Amino acid sequence: MLAPEKMSRLLIVASKDQLAPITGALYRSRLFHIEDFVVEGREGYDGFSIGKPLAGASEASGGLIKVRSLENVFAIRPDDIDPAGARKRHDDLARVVDRELAKIGTEVEGLTSRRSKLEASIKEYEQRIHEITPFADIPVDLSLYRGYERFAVIAGFVTKNVAIREPAESRIVKGKSSNFIVAVVPNEDRADVESELAGAGFVASPIPAESGMPHALIDDYQAKITQAKAEIASIEMNLDAIRQKHADFLVACEEVLKSEVEQAEAPLRFATTDQTFVAEGWVPSSRIAGITDEIMKASGNRAYVAELPIGPHDVVPVEYNNPSFAKPSQFFMNIYARPKYTEIDPTLMLSIIFPIFFGLILGDIGYGLILLALCFALRKYFRGEDAEYFLKVIRNASISSIFFGVLNSEFLGFAMPWWPPYSFSRHLISEHGGHGPMIPELLLLAIWIGILHITLGRVLGMVNHYRQDHGEHRMKAVLANAGWLFVMWGVLVIIWSGIVMPLMPDLTGFPMLVAIPGLPMDIPGINVTMVLGGIMILAGVIFIARDSILEVVELPSIISHVLSYARLVAVGLSSVAIAMVVNFISIGMLIEPQLENFTLIGAVVILAGVVVFILGHALNTALGILGGGLHSIRLNYVEFFTKFYKGGGLKYNPFGLKRRFTED
Amino acid sequence: MAAEVVASTVEIAAASQVGMKALGAGLAVGLTGIGAGVAEMGIGSAAVGATAENKDLFGLVLILTVIPETIVIFGLVVALVLWFV
Structure with a gap:
């Protein structure tokens, strides 16, 4: 709580023949965050070199590539597959992986290559149809366009009308934007005809190398395309059947091979000599005894395991250590x-404060319930830890907004039967008498929350600097944080000494030192507490400036x-x-007047009112989630975290695999 | 007669005061909204670019993007105070 999981640095030394069993033990335990061995620059590691992969690494990676390419063909993603049924045993699978994969591979390869051939032929047929189509309206066998010695056949599109003189023969088919022309020209006239055609914007098209009537040919190709498409469909069905049958097997195979590759390649991250290897890494302190036992068991007590002290420059991996609700x-x-x-x-702190802020902002039973329902509905569609966490955060936030909705007596902007509300009213119009919006109280309440939140942030900042900094800087940094607090509270004391406000302490009653008439907002003059506030601000500024003079520019950020x-x-x-506006437009302006004397047109207007009501509240729900969520998280990120939090820790990434489809 | 004129003048003055308040509140929200929008425009587009290059920056650029939002919140607060307090 409030601190990451405590880590210890572990050193494992053993002879090289223990490499495989120890790596296996580490992999199974999923606790050891390996610190990669870097050849250069490590003290005390002279003469060490990076280890070589264990036997079988390249076979396993070859298999892994095969599995992944098959998964790619079938668009299988392990994350999308529910690990249903009994888990397969790792060793059983490992034995059959190669054979089964090869079988599925050949089957799939045959189908996919047939499919791509068919697809290519469809493209070709379509191209031919495209070429023949312009000739379709000229009832001449296509073979008659070729094979002349003394004539040339010219075909193409022209944009303008063109008349070709005798002795050339031509035929024009009118089209929408351009006309198609075919001309049979004696060789000696060819140049003339071509220049005439060029004047008409001629674009030549090839004469299809086919024989037969164009219409018949087109029909023939169409039939071939249909046939090919039907065959593709049946191939896809076959592939789908294979996918259905083997999806579980494939993801399990991937898991098996991945674990084998990772284990076989682990020595690449260890330091080795001719006879021994050294592995360094991080383990949660509470689990050291367990992992040491496992290593000893796996190696038959032929390994040296020791906990090393953590140096000041060590980058310790960070694992969260939070209670489950956080x-x-x-x-x-x-x-x-x-x-x-x-x-x-x-x-x-975030897990407590975020829902409260969200509830303070949204604070409506109706929207809270909609959001809650949305959370449960979306659970089915989102997978993965992040999505699950996000939905849980929103769930907590919506419960909080229902709670604040009860306090505020709000349901989709309407007042609930309990009135006046338990909290300060946010209703813009008081429908049942009583108070309208209590803006000053609400604002001052928000300010109080801000003051306390920021104070907490600064106190945490002092703790963090005390823990992290060293030497002379430590005290300065801690005092600078205190300085920010002094300035903030000093300003507050001065304000309280001059002005009486609801919800705020009244310090105006303290003895007056200098009475200054005519000050704005009825401030009578300078009293004792005001001087105290001034001293606090001065001290604060000095503390801040001692740490970093430039920070003084940031003082207005307090306000x-x-x-x-x-x-x-x-x-x-x-x-x-x-x-409230949505309610007023839909119910007050559209629905209610029509209900008084009901007509057919009235029914339409009522329907329109219902639509306005639904759309309006849907929009407001969306705005509520965005506004409530973004502003609450922003207050934490910008106003709170900047006071004490830097972040940038290394993720604790233990060596091992979270098995979902297989077991050891 | 004179008393009536005075009374109606006072009424007009009071009414126009309310109108001025409304204008002020509207200007406070509207202008700060434009201000926040202009400020976020540049930051937002840079933020999207940075996120496209490196996804890890999302949290940081989200913060940078929403910083100018405070301007419009101040505007809204000023409007609320003008109108209700």
Whole structure:
């Protein structure tokens, strides 16, 4: 909680003949994050070199390529396949993989090559039809266009009308944008005719090398195309049948081969000498005993396993360590950046604060219920951990917005029977008497949330700097964070000393030091607490400047960041306003007046009212999700995280495979 | 007579005050909206380009893109305060 999983650095040394069993044990345990051995620049690794793959690596990778190409043919993606039924045993599969793959491969290859041949022939037939079509309206056998010694046959399209003189013979077929012309010309007149044709925008077309009447030929080719298409369809059906039959087998094969390749290639990441190998990596501290036992068992106690101290420059891989309800929020953390190992992991805070912000913004029972239903409906269509996490986050957010909807007494913009609402009213018009929108209270509440959120962020910033920085800089950085807090609270104290506001402490009663008449907003003058606030600001600025003088320019951001939380109210109110406008137009203006004296046209208007109601609320739901989601996450990312969080940790990626279709 | 004129003048003045408030509120939201839009335009297109090159940047560029949004929120707050407070 609030910190990533504690990691330990593990060193494994053994003789090379233990390479295979130890790699297997590590692979099965899925705990060891291998730190790749780099030949150059490692202290104490003189004379070591990168290991060679285990036997069988190239066969396994060859098989893997085959499986993947087959999966490609069938458009199979392992993620899309539900691991149904009993898992296949790894060793059983490994024995038959080669034979079965070769069988499926030949079968599929025959079908696909036949299919591509058919596709090519369809293209060819279509091309021929294309060539013959212009001649279709001239009832002359195509063989008659060829084979003359003293005549030339010219065919093509002209854009203008053209008359060809005797002794040449010509035939024109009128078309939409251009006319098709065929001319039989004595060889001696050819040049004249061609120049005349060129004047008419002539584009030559080839004379088909066919014999027979054009119409009959076209029909013949059409029939051939239909036949080829039917055959392709049957091939596809065959392929589909093979796909159905072998999809599970193929994904299982991929898993088996992938695991074999990964294990066989693992020595490429280890340091080796002629006789021994050394593997370094990271393991969650709580699991060290277990993994050590497994290595010892696999090697028959012929390995040396030791925990190494973590150096200051080591890049420790980071694995989240959150209670299960906070896990979905890791989705948002991954979008921003994974925490560093030494950093506070804010996932838990995010998982609590995000739904609250979302609820404060959307805060409507109706929209909350729609969103909740949407979450459950979408669950079927999205796969993968990210989508699951995202939907869970939205689910929590919609439950929170139902909760705040009850407090706000809002249902699609209508008031609920309980009135006035338990919280500050957001209703723009008070339908049942009582208060309209309580804007000042709502805004000040949002400001309070901002103040507390930012204060929390700065305190976490102090902790992070204390943990991460060293030497002189550590104290300065911690104090700078405190300085930001001093300035913010100092400004607040000064404001409270001058102005009385709802929900805020009233410090105006303290003894007055200098009375200044005529100040705006009825500020009487400078009192004790105001001086105190001034001192806080001054101290804060000094602390900030001591760390980095340039940061002082950023001081106004204190005000803008706190005021930024006003969006919790502003975005929410705009959503309420849209809902109320939709309700007013659809019910108040369209439906209700027609219900009073019902006519046929009235029914149409009522229908229009219903459409407006549905469309309007659908739009507002979409806006609510976007507004509620984006603004809540933004407040966390921009206003909260920037105070303490850097991120950029290395993902903990243990050596091993999460098996879905097979078992060891 | 004179009293009536005074009364109606006061009414007109009050009504036009309400109108001015409405105008001010509208301008506050509208102009800040344009401002935020102009600001986000450049950032947004650069952000899309950066994300196309490197997907990991999505989180960072999302933050950069929404930073100017605060402008329009301030506008909305000003409008709300003008209208309701």
